[in-house]
Amino acid sequence: MDLNEKIKILSDSAKYDVSCSSSGSSRKNKKGGIGNAAPSGICHSWTPDGRCISLLKILLTNYCIYDCKYCVNRVSNDIPRAAFTPDELVNLTINFYRRNYIEGLFLSSAVCVSPDHTMEMLLKSVKRLREEFNFNGYIHVKAIPGASNVLIEETGKYVDRMSVNIELPSGESLKLLAPQKTKESIIKPMGLIKSGIIQNREEKLKFKSAPQFVPGGQSTQLIVGATKDDDLKILKLSESLYNSYKLKRVYYSAYVPVSNHPNLPAIIKPPLLREHRLYQADWLLRFYGFNSGELLNEENPNFDELLDPKSGWAIRNLDTFPVEVNKADYYTLLRVPGIGVKSAQRIVQGRRVSMLDFDDLKKLGIVLKRAKYFITCKGRYFPQKSIPTNPVSIKNRLLLEDNIRDHENVEQLSLFSLFPDIMAAELHMSRITGVL
């Protein structure tokens, strides 16, 4: 089989893994070596689906002994199979890297022969890249559930990031769709990598020259929409992964139908908007000081697809608003819809030298579309006729403004499909005059 054919098969099977980040590691190049890691991560291209290519994301092989219903590579699926030799893989990586096509390698694999055998093959490949080719670019490797501790720990010494995919957010879902995997077999390697990272950090304090162990941290992935698990369950899981397993990232992947097994839902379009809302909530957990209980609860276990999670939270908690931009502390500013980490930092920096007004905020690059309903400057609301202060009208305004930006999607909004004529007329006006 020629290399083109192999790339086709093995990248096709790997692409549903969403993780692509190359950040978090600052591995330096060595003398006479090739490559280094950029702490910010670098994207090298964007495919027509709008996702970035940073790493060469590929499987070592797609021969699999498992039969997970949601997966393209399941043993019962009739697809072409292929496997790279370590030489082919290493050559490909180096040649792509030298041409600046990629930032490094993301190597994964189907479970071939046994978990230990597969892990050994992965280890062999990355070891060859690092030791024989003196390659110091970014490497992300999958830890195979069920592989022995020694192999996983050894691999950790050569790579920048490791991940174990949980895929299904609950034990019941696993039983239904991936009967050969258990919760324990997934959680075990995660715990192992976590303690490896902590131990390495302590060693680094004592000996500066201690070898690195997974300096880019570990990540995982959850599939959204293949099972009945609600957003609350997924978010709670992410929260505990961040807190107790110290994960760097949890990725969410809208379920793309790759099989029509009776245990799977029949869906035509992947639930992209739901995936997007989960990512927004994930950011709120990691950088905005929210916890999952504030965003969702037993009565409302799923996100409103029309409204972002932070706006949703703010509307439910209007008693904490409006916030005075010139006085509120950083963490309070972060909770204002429309104000992100960068905006909050700029506000804190800018108000050191002068009181800020709405015009100043615009110059700081702060978008007021959402924020204006929740803030005051020098004690005053945004100078616009009738800024609403009750939850229902704020919500309607936010939805309306979203919709004007995106007027092709008018039908998606139930609010407007109730009054199609009025809406059509108003939108027509706004297109002519440019104002609402």
Next chain:
Amino acid sequence: MPCYIYDGSFDGLLTAIYDAYYNKDFPEQIVSRDNFIDNFLITKVYIQTDEEKSKKVHDAILQKISRHAMSGIMYAYLSEHENAGIYILEYLRFGFKTGRIVDSYLADDRVNNINRLVTKVTREKHLLSGIIRFRLLQNNIYYAPIEPQYNTTCLLGKHFAERMSDQIFVIHDVKRSYGVFYDKNKWFMSDISIKEDIVFHENELFYQELWKHYFDYTTIKSRINPKLQSNHMPKRYWKYLIEMK
């Protein structure tokens, strides 16, 4: 009000700043020779580039404002914006008055104008560090042609010299006819005019094909979203991208 015309170099620009500052002059424009458009209402002042004056301005910025301010005006200069010269002068006047804290005046136009240019240049530099594509030539040189919107090629030398430390490469700014060279020891800049044809190494097209294949197969067809793609990677950069041909 006069219009200052300098030779286009960074030293020339700093000399213009020096002259304006010490002559207590308020020029209407500070432009490079190449961008100057004459008309009979303009009083022209030609700036003689003077390295001593330029160094004095440079040292004064480091001493009285900050290193951050120095790299800020450098980036603003590289943006080649028509008003960059005058923005820099206004910013420095303000900076010499306020000192180190000048960059906290985010809402002040004098600071904001510079920051906007810095953001543009920084973004392009980061984007380019990902999307330049080397082609291996017959003589074992890795060659990457680009046409950046801003003059960011010179900012790429350090990054690639550290990363590709064992390969000889040239990053060629086709629009501005100069390039960054690296010879396995150090990197430097030089003018480029290519006379002979560019001949690829025998393996080059093989890897280009593989890359194009990879690019196609890694796309998820049920999530196609070309607008998102060109938001991240504007079409003006596609000309030299192997996968977009």
